[in-house]
Amino acid sequence: MFGLKADWSLEVTQRYFTLESYTGADARWCPGCGDHAVLTAVQRICRDEQLPPERTVAVSGIGCASRFPHYMATYGFHGLHGRALPLACGIKARRPDLHVWVATGDGDCFSIGAGHWIHAVRYNMDITVMVFDNNIYGLTKKQTSPTSPAGLKTNTHPLGNPLPPQNPLSVTLAISNVSFVAQTIDWHPMHLHATLHAAFKHRGLSFVRILQRCPAMNDHAFDELQRNPEKLSLLTHPQGIGIDGSAADRFPNQQVHDPSNLAAARSMAEAGIPIGLLFQDETRPCYDHLTSAGIGTSIDAKLRALDGALDRFAV
Amino acid sequence: MTRDLRYLRAITGDPSTRVTVQRERAQKRPQVIDEHIVEIVSDSGEGAQKAGQIFGAISAKMGNGVWTVEIIPAEIKPPARSRAGASGIRIRFGSNLISNMGDAANVVVALNEQVLYGRIDSGAYKQGTAVLLENKWGKDASPEIVEQYQTAVAYFRSRGLVVHELPIEEGCRSVTASPRLGKNMFVLGILCWIYNRNLDKALAEVACAFARKSEEVRALNRQLIEAGFAFAQAHLTMHYDVPARPQRTPLVVMNGNQALALGVMASGMELVAMYPITPATSASHYLSEIFHDVGGFVHQAEDEIAAINFAIGSSFSGKTACTITSGPGLALKMESIGLAVMAEIPLVIVSVQRGGPATGLPTKVEQGDLLAALFGAPGDAPKVVLAAATIEECFHLLIAARQLAETFRIPVILLTDANLATGVQPFPRPKLRPQWLGLPIDQAPWQRGVSAYDWDEKTGLSPRPVPGQRGGEYVATGLAHTSGAKVAYEPDANEWGLTMRSRKLATLQQTLKPPAVHGQEKGDLLVVGWGSTLGAIEEAVDRARADGLAVSSVHLRFLSPLEPGLKQIFSRFRDIVTVEINYSDAANSPRNAEASRRYGQLAWLLRAQLLFDIDCWSQARGQPLQPGAIYQEIRRRFGLERGELACSV
Numbered sequence: 001m002f003g004l005k006a007d008w009s010l011e012v013t014q015r016y017f018t019l020e021s022y023t024g025a026d027a028r029w030c031p032g033c034g035d036h037a038v039l040t041a042v043q044r045i046c047r048d049e050q051l052p053p054e055r056t057v058a059v060s061g062i063g064c065a066s067r068f069p070h071y072m073a074t075y076g077f078h079g080l081h082g083r084a085l086p087l088a089c090g091i092k093a094r095r096p097d098l099h100v101w102v103a104t105g106d107g108d109c110f111s112i113g114a115g116h117w118i119h120a121v122r123y124n125m126d127i128t129v130m131v132f133d134n135n136i137y138g139l140t141k142k143q144t145s146p147t148s149p150a151g152l153k154t155n156t157h158p159l160g161n162p163l164p165p166q167n168p169l170s171v172t173l174a175i176s177n178v179s180f181v182a183q184t185i186d187w188h189p190m191h192l193h194a195t196l197h198a199a200f201k202h203r204g205l206s207f208v209r210i211l212q213r214c215p216a217m218n219d220h221a222f223d224e225l226q227r228n229p230e231k232l233s234l235l236t237h238p239q240g241i242g243i244d245g246s247a248a249d250r251f252p253n254q255q256v257h258d259p260s261n262l263a264a265a266r267s268m269a270e271a272g273i274p275i276g277l278l279f280q281d282e283t284r285p286c287y288d289h290l291t292s293a294g295i296g297t298s299i300d301a302k303l304r305a306l307d308g309a310l311d312r313f314a315v
Numbered sequence: 316m317t318r319d320l321r322y323l324r325a326i327t328g329d330p331s332t333r334v335t336v337q338r339e340r341a342q343k344r345p346q347v348i349d350e351h352i353v354e355i356v357s358d359s360g361e362g363a364q365k366a367g368q369i370f371g372a373i374s375a376k377m378g379n380g381v382w383t384v385e386i387i388p389a390e391i392k393p394p395a396r397s398r399a400g401a402s403g404i405r406i407r408f409g410s411n412l413i414s415n416m417g418d419a420a421n422v423v424v425a426l427n428e429q430v431l432y433g434r435i436d437s438g439a440y441k442q443g444t445a446v447l448l449e450n451k452w453g454k455d456a457s458p459e460i461v462e463q464y465q466t467a468v469a470y471f472r473s474r475g476l477v478v479h480e481l482p483i484e485e486g487c488r489s490v491t492a493s494p495r496l497g498k499n500m501f502v503l504g505i506l507c508w509i510y511n512r513n514l515d516k517a518l519a520e521v522a523c524a525f526a527r528k529s530e531e532v533r534a535l536n537r538q539l540i541e542a543g544f545a546f547a548q549a550h551l552t553m554h555y556d557v558p559a560r561p562q563r564t565p566l567v568v569m570n571g572n573q574a575l576a577l578g579v580m581a582s583g584m585e586l587v588a589m590y591p592i593t594p595a596t597s598a599s600h601y602l603s604e605i606f607h608d609v610g611g612f613v614h615q616a617e618d619e620i621a622a623i624n625f626a627i628g629s630s631f632s633g634k635t636a637c638t639i640t641s642g643p644g645l646a647l648k649m650e651s652i653g654l655a656v657m658a659e660i661p662l663v664i665v666s667v668q669r670g671g672p673a674t675g676l677p678t679k680v681e682q683g684d685l686l687a688a689l690f691g692a693p694g695d696a697p698k699v700v701l702a703a704a705t706i707e708e709c710f711h712l713l714i715a716a717r718q719l720a721e722t723f724r725i726p727v728i729l730l731t732d733a734n735l736a737t738g739v740q741p742f743p744r745p746k747l748r749p750q751w752l753g754l755p756i757d758q759a760p761w762q763r764g765v766s767a768y769d770w771d772e773k774t775g776l777s778p779r780p781v782p783g784q785r786g787g788e789y790v791a792t793g794l795a796h797t798s799g800a801k802v803a804y805e806p807d808a809n810e811w812g813l814t815m816r817s818r819k820l821a822t823l824q825q826t827l828k829p830p831a832v833h834g835q836e837k838g839d840l841l842v843v844g845w846g847s848t849l850g851a852i853e854e855a856v857d858r859a860r861a862d863g864l865a866v867s868s869v870h871l872r873f874l875s876p877l878e879p880g881l882k883q884i885f886s887r888f889r890d891i892v893t894v895e896i897n898y899s900d901a902a903n904s905p906r907n908a909e910a911s912r913r914y915g916q917l918a919w920l921l922r923a924q925l926l927f928d929i930d931c932w933s934q935a936r937g938q939p940l941q942p943g944a945i946y947q948e949i950r951r952r953f954g955l956e957r958g959e960l961a962c963s964v
Contacts, residue, residue, distance in 0.1 A: 024790075025801065054785040059628075062793075069790045070802065075782040076790035077631055079624065080654050086621035090628020090636070091782070093614065094586055098632065098782055119617035294585070294610025299749050305608035306580055306747055313573070315376045315566035315741050 021053055022046045024073040029064060034186030034212035035132060039071055041193040042101060042130075045200055046074070056099045059088040061108040064139045065132035065212075068103035082113030085120035085129070092125050093291035099200075100127040107137050110146040110166055121175040123287035124204045130196065131168065131209045136218035152218075169269035169278060172207050173262065179284040180206035181265065182241065182277045186213055187226060190247040191275065198241050203282045211273075225273065229253075235268070235276030251275065343548075345511045345556035350380075350409025352417045353510075355502055356434060357426035358395045359388055359402040362499030365524070367404030368739065370503055373512050373520045374406070375568040375741040378559025380413035381406065382850070384939065385737040386434070387678040396452075396460075401430035405439075408510075410558050413740070414705070414850025418943035420444055422509070422553070424502050426483065427452055428467035435474060437938060442475035445553065447505065449498075450480035479551075481505075486546050490538045497539045504543020511556045514544055565744040571709040571735030572598035575665060578713030579637055580609045581745065583752035584663065586636040588614040588625040593677045594733040595641045595667035619647040623664070627651060630660045631791055633756035633781035635717055637663040642671045642684050645728075646691065652726055653692035656816060658791040659768065659779070661720035661727075663713065668732040668846075670937050679937030680733040682846050682896045685916040688728045689875050695813055697820045699727040700875035704849035706735055707742035712872070714751050721753070723819045724779050730874075732896070734847040734939040761787030767800040768815075775818030820876040827873060829880025834860055834867030837887035840952055842868040843929070844894050845917050848940050852894055855945035864953050871917070877924060885927050890952065893918040894945055895933040902930065 022043040029035045046056060056074035060066035062081035069076025075098075079087045088102045109117050109131050120129070136154065137143040143156040146166040153160050172181050180202045184195040192210065199206035213222055225231050234251035235241075239259050248254070257268060257276070265279040353370070355363040364385055371383040386403040393400030407417040419441035425431050426449045434440065452464040471478050487494030487501045494501075500521070507517045518537055525533050569577070575598045579587055587606070589599045603613045616622035619640060626636035640648065645666045655662045670676025671683045688700045699719050703709045709731050716727040761780050767789030769777045777798075780787025795803040795812055803809050832841075833853050844852045849870045856868045867888070871878055885891050895915040900907050914922065918931035932948050934940060950958050 052785070053788050054783055057632075057782055058790075070792070072790075073788055075780075075788050076792075077628070077658075078790055078792040078794065079627070080650055080793055083620060083624040083651065086616065086624035087628040087631075090586075090588065090625035090630075091632045093612070093625065093629050093632075094634035095629075095632040095782065115617055116621055119621065291586070291612050291614060293612065294607055297610025299752050302580075302583075302609040302752055303747055303749060305605070306577070309577060309580065309605050309608070310567055310744055310747075313567035313569045314744065315562075315568050 015052070017047055017050055017053065019043050019047050022056075022073050024071045027071045028067065030216045032213065032215035033064070034134065034210070034214070035065055035068070037186045037189055037192060038103075038130060038132060038196075038210060038212070039068065041189065041196050043072070044193060045197050048197070049200065051099050055097060056101070057091055058101045058103060059091060060084050060103040061105075061113060062139070063105040063108045063132075063137070064214075065103050065105040066108060082108055082111070082116065084108060085113060085116040088127050089120055089123055089125050089287075092127055092288055094295060096126070096288055096292045096295075102127055102129045104129065104131055106131065106133040106135060106145045106147045106168075110168055117172075118175055121172055121205055121207060122177045124177045124179050124284055125288045125291070126203055126205070126286055128196070128199045128202075128206050129208065130199075131207070132212045133168070133209050134212045134214035134218055135165070135221050136214055138214050138217045142217040167269065168209055169274070170266065173266050173269055173279060177284050178207070178279065179204035179281050181279045182206070183209045183211070183273075183275055185211045185222070185225070185232070185275060187222070188247070188250060190243050191241070194241050194243050195276070198277060202280065204284060204286050231273060232275045233268075233272045235259075235274050235278065237277070239280070240277045343552075343554050345554045347556045347558060349411070350407065350413065350557065351422065351510070351555065352405060352407045352420040353506060354386070354403055354405045354420045354423040354434070354439065355499070356386060356401045356403035356423060356430045357499075358400060358430065359391070359393055361402070361426055362496070363403040363426070363502075366499035366503040367406050369517075369520050369524050370506050370512075371406045371408065371739050372524075372568060373507070373517050374408040374510070374557070375566065376516060376520065377513060378562050379408045379557055380411050380560070381408045381568070381739065381741060382413045382416055383407070383739040384416045384734065387737070396427050396429040398429050398432040401433045403430070408557060410560050415854060415942060416734075416738070416939050418941045422447065424505065425449065426498060426502075428464050428471070431467070431471065435471075437936070438941070440476060444476050446471060446476050446478045448478055448480050449483045451482065451484045453480065486542060487539060490542050491535055497535060500536045500539035501543035501546070504540035504545075505547040505551070507540065508544045508547035509551060509553050509555060511554065514541070566741040567744045568739060568741040569706065570737055570739045571703070571706045571731055572667065572737075573601050574706050574709035575639065575713055575731065576602040576605075578710040580606065580611060581710070581747060581751050582663075582714040582717040584637050584717055585609075585611045585634055586614065586626065586629045587611070587639060588616050588622040588629070588636060589639050590616050590619045590622045590644060592619070592641045592644045594669055594736045595639050595644070595665070597736065598639050598665070598667070619644040620651060623648040623651040623662075626662055627655055627660050630655075630662045631658075631782070633783070635661045635663070635721055637665065637713075637717075639665040639667070641667050641669050642687070643674065645684055645687060649687070649691040652698065652728070653694065653696045654793045655726040656692065656696040656698055657793050657795075659724040659777070659816070660791065661717075661724055663716045663720055663727050663729065665713070665729045665731065667736045668730060670935065676937040678733065680847070680896055680939055681935055681937065682730075682732060682848075682916065683898075683935070684730055685845070685874060685897075686919060688730060689920065695817065697817050698725055698875060699723065699820070699823065699873075700730065701727065701872055702730040702846040702874055703735060704846060704870055704872060705742070706738060706740045708872070709735055710745060717753070719823070723823055724777065725819055730846060732847050738847075756781050756783070758783045760785040766798045768796070768798045768812075770798055770815040774822040775815040776822065824876035824879055827876070827878050829884065830869050830871060830878045832867050832869055832884060835865065836867070836884075838865035838867050839889045840864070840866040840949065841885065841888035841891045842866065842894050842945070842949070843871065843891060843917065843921065844868065845871045845874060848894060848896060851940045851942040851945055854942035855949060858942070858946045858958070859949040862950070862955075862958065864949065866949050874917075874920065877920075881921070882925055882927075885925065885929075890930065891927055892930045892932050892952065893921065894940065894948075895931060896935065896940055897933050898935040899931045899933040
């Protein structure tokens with residue numbers, strides 16, 4: 001530290017983390033993949049918030065996006081296909097001191113893990129959930145995903161996806177105890193960063209759907225939105241996600257939306273492509289308050305309680 | 316209470332136990348017996364189990380050895396008076412240790428005649444079993460029911476049962492206007508008199524069992540028991556004394572699922588993640604009542620897979636967790652168990668086994684999960700597999716499971732079954748030890764330069780970084796990985812990881828002792844068992860040894876790794892047979908060539924591992940094995956006729 005003499009018996013405990021503190025293995029995603037942008041945004045937020053890497057855990061399931069923990073220098077758990085959410089909730093259950101980030105995809109979360117998605121939102125534990133939604137299965141090479149648009153030709157539907165896509169925003173907003181729902185795009189780093197930052201700061205489960213480009217398996221999926229940004233509807237509100245003027249100028253179509261209004265959020269989700277914070281309510285109960293009750297109970301107290309329990313069975 | 320004694324004319328019985336009105340009550344002296352088996356069977360919802368549990372607890376508290384087992388229909392509310400709908404309980408109690416449910420019952424109390432058919436079919440009774448049968452159905456308004464009743468009574472007598480038709484409901488009417496719900500307590504009173512139970516102790520036990528009910532209900536129960544007791548005293552000649560054996564150590568009495576729950580608490584684990592499944596769920600019910608007293612939490616997950624992944628997450632975070640399930644749940648969890656093996660996450664998985672495959676026999680016992688536990692996951696997934704042989708072991712093996720899981724950084728599967736789950740037995744009260752509860756999680760900085768899987772080549776063991784430990788950051792992954800937790804792209808790296816994970820089991824095996832042989836160390840026949848059959852097997856072996864047969868038994872608690880020294884033990888016997896509650900082809904079943912015979916699960920394992928020609932004898936009838944059945948099978952293997960044991964009707 002500046003100004004301190006080396007022989008002063010001062011214990012300097014202050015640590016300062018840089019982006020490097022969060023940089024793990026070299027990311028092996030394809031060039032042009034939207035995942036790189038998300039990784040950078042998360043690392044910046046960790047740095048901005050000075051999260052100790054040893055108290056930060058990146059959790060994922062299976063898919064391209066789920067390689068995410070390997071590229072962080074924090075603790076991480078790269079679990080099974082579809083199971084990132086119960087894994088993350090379990091990590092948080094008895095360790096409320098840990099910051100938990102979940103990286104999952106449209107297949108991982110909305111298809112094989114759909115049951116967990118519904119219930120994790122309802123548990124509303126204090127974790128940040130990022131769904132990398134590229135409307136396709138990438139790692140397994142171009143199969144139809146729940147969010148693939150109707151007609152999209154894939155290896156499992158060479159004549160085109162016969163079904164209308166799932167609307168993850170509507171579904172999430174319909175789950176009881178939902179507390180944070182936002183949507184952002186990987187090709188607007190400022191909005192991406194601001195959204196994930198708001199999600200991180202949120203108390204409860206924050207659900208962020210990230211429209212994410214996959215140049216390898218679903219190129220051009222979002223070309224239309226990039227060429228005609230007026231098709232995106234930027235949600236603005238003092239309680240919403242704020243980006244400054246020039247960055248906001250990239251969104252010609254802006255709409256004021258109060259994120260405390262669930263009914264309005266639900267209609268937003270049904271109409272057009274809203275970008276920003278659809279809904280937030282920090283007063284909703286968080287399950288971690290229950291799961292973490294009793295942490296630190298002393299050995300003596302435990303033995304006393306056990307003895308009392310055995311008494312009830314004593315002959 | 317018995318203002319009207321006309322019904323006694325209806326009471327009949329065989330000469331030895333004829334029921335008559337005893338005028339000289341004071342002179343009735345109980346006949347001293349070593350042990351008895353009693354059943355109470357009824358329609359579901361009539362409280363037979365409650366009455367039997369209380370009777371078992373009273374007997375245990377009076378110093379008897381006791382084993383109770385519930386008779387459970389698969390449906391919550393099967394139709395009334397249905398043959399398959401029998402709900403009830405069996406209590407075997409005696410002067411000595413009782414380790415299993417025994418063979419045929421001596422006395423059965425039945426609240427209707429129909430429920431007895433299924434019990435007879437399952438071999439629960441013998442010639443001379445006394446049936447105390449509710450007689451109101453013989454006087455029912457419906458001629459159809461009266462006819463059913465009369466047909467049944469005639470049939471039971473033709474099978475050699477000694478039927479006593481008793482006005483049970485009528486007896487209750489002196490105390491309550493709605494006797495249907497109180498009959499069980501009246502029956503309890505009858506049994507208390509028959510077996511010379513201390514009425515004060517019985518009333519105290521009942522008061523304890525209904526502590527949460529209103530004073531009104533408790534008073535009614537007390538009156539019903541007293542009425543039943545007085546009724547039996549007045550009208551029954553059956554009167555026994557089962558002397559207590561002096562007890563030096565304090566005992567507790569509970570069922571296997573309660574023992575599991577207490578084991579979880581005593582192991583220091585703070586989280587159980589579960590999904591409801593019969594017959595495992597009652598462990599979580601009990602935990603949900605008391606876990607918070609030790610700072611723990613039961614998470615009811617949205618499904619079995621979520622439950623185990625939640626537990627894995629908690630274990631990864633440093634708080635080793637437990638998930639409790641049964642066969643179908645174990646199947647669903649299998650991929651995740653593989654993840655815990657691969658990522659070396661300590662984890663305890665309990666499977667309270669029931670009949671399979673698929674939904675199988677949800678409420679009934681089977682030892683069907685052994686091979687699934689060992690080999691259910693794809694690839695090579697070495698894990699520790701333990702099996703509890705007694706209710707006491709449900710408690711202690713759970714503590715061992717947590718410690719093994721953490722020491723060896725491995726998932727541990729503990730197998731129990733429906734027989735242990737619902738059986739109730741007294742056992743020495745555990746002496747709690749603080750070290751069972753484990754240490755607080757290590758948050759000291761991780762030693763620089765030590766990788767996340769710093770495998771010791773000799774043992775396969777490695778220290779485990781826990782989130783919060785600075786410098787220990789790593790990514791646990793289900794992908795093949797290097798010792799540095801990096802994805803393994805090299806062929807050698809995968810092979811090496813597999814080798815190290817496998818080596819842990821070999822290391823563990825070296826710390827184990829060979830199992831004790833029950834009986835002589837050498838002989839003609841060795842019976843090998845695992846799990847809840849311990850008591851029945853040893854009782855059968857003891858009877859056969861009393862016949863002069865050179866038979867011994869060995870019971871395994873560790874199935875993966877196997878306990879050491881089995882080859883040496885096996886080599887000292889001419890024949891070896893496993894006795895199991897699961898399916899196997901009979902040796903002489905049609906179309907079976909030697910190479911196509913499918914063996915009981917332990918036999919498969921031992922044959923493969925030890926290269927002995929091990930035979931098996933197994934039954935998958937959804938019932939605990941009866942010691943008499945095992946005994947007869949042992950005699951058959953010695954070329955002998957059926958033994959003297961009373962056979963079931």
